[in-house]
Amino acid sequence: GAVxxxxxxxxxxxxxxxxxxxxxxxxxxxxxxFWYRQFPKQSLMLMATSNEGSKATYxxxxxxxxxxINHASxxxxxxxxxxxxxxxxxxxxxSARSGVNYNEQFFGPGTRLTVL
Amino acid sequence: xxxxxxxxxxxxxxxxxxLVLNCSFTDSAIYNLQWFRQDPGKGLTSLLLIQxxxxxxxxxxxxxxLDKSSGRxxxxxxxxxxxxxxxxxxxxxxxxxxxFGKGTxxxxxx
Numbered sequence: 001g002a003v004x005x006x007x008x009x010x011x012x013x014x015x016x017x018x019x020x021x022x023x024x025x026x027x028x029x030x031x032x033x034f035w036y037r038q039f040p041k042q043s044l045m046l047m048a049t050s051n052e053g054s055k056a057t058y059x060x061x062x063x064x065x066x067x068x069i070n071h072a073s074x075x076x077x078x079x080x081x082x083x084x085x086x087x088x089x090x091x092x093x094x095s096a097r098s099g100v101n102y103n104e105q106f107f108g109p110g111t112r113l114t115v116l
Numbered sequence: 117x118x119x120x121x122x123x124x125x126x127x128x129x130x131x132x133x134x135l136v137l138n139c140s141f142t143d144s145a146i147y148n149l150q151w152f153r154q155d156p157g158k159g160l161t162s163l164l165l166i167q168x169x170x171x172x173x174x175x176x177x178x179x180x181x182l183d184k185s186s187g188r189x190x191x192x193x194x195x196x197x198x199x200x201x202x203x204x205x206x207x208x209x210x211x212x213x214x215x216f217g218k219g220t221x222x223x224x225x226x
Contacts, residue, residue, distance in 0.1 A: 006159075032212070043120075043205065043216040044160075093159055095214075103147040103167075103209050109159035 004096050006108035020080045021111045023094030029074035030096035038091040084115040118143045122217035137191040137220045139206035149189045152205045196224045
């Protein structure tokens with residue numbers, strides 16, 4: 001149980017285009033989903049927290065107009081990187097938390113974004 | 117603000133050795149402490165989660181301990197194998213967020 005998927009697993013795009021990454025909880029309802037970014041040899045840094053049906057809360061230094069987050073249902077959250085630039089190239093990982101066990105997050109397999 | 121530090125940053129051992137990875141955190145008001153494994157280019161695999169009321173958790177050759185008062189956790193790996201080679205991350209859980217350390221990159225050579 002507690003499986004989280006991400007799609008796509010890998011994406012390469014041209015500078016200036018937008019990329020959408022999906023995060024799904026497959027066997028539970030995720031009241032909260034989190035988006036992290038990981039640069040090479042660095043730890044995971046929380047970008048934003050999204051609760052179903054409400055606006056996401058962004059961490060300091062994360063541009064909400066550039067990283068659009070939508071949590072339209074209890075099993076799906078999307079992260080859209082708008083007008084992507086090479087410095088946005090990174091590994092993006094989502095996690096999901098159910099309303100049952102509030103203190104445990106279940107992680108997706110990650111999405112490798114490369115912006116040319 | 118919670119800060120999590122992992123020592124060492126990298127570790128190389130021969131197969132069969134027992135080893136200890138260290139994690140320290142600055143704010144002892146945590147809900148739990150979690151250890152993850154991350155293979156290159158992959159996501160996170162949860163290894164062990166220790167609730168704040170617990171002292172340790174065990175799974176197979178892995179044993180994780182937690183000392184909240186001193187802000188420390190250790191991950192003990194017994195009889196290491198080449199398949200254990202990966203980066204190990206610890207994360208401290210606050211009310212609603214996880215704070216990760218930078219990880220320990222482990223290489224177990226045959």
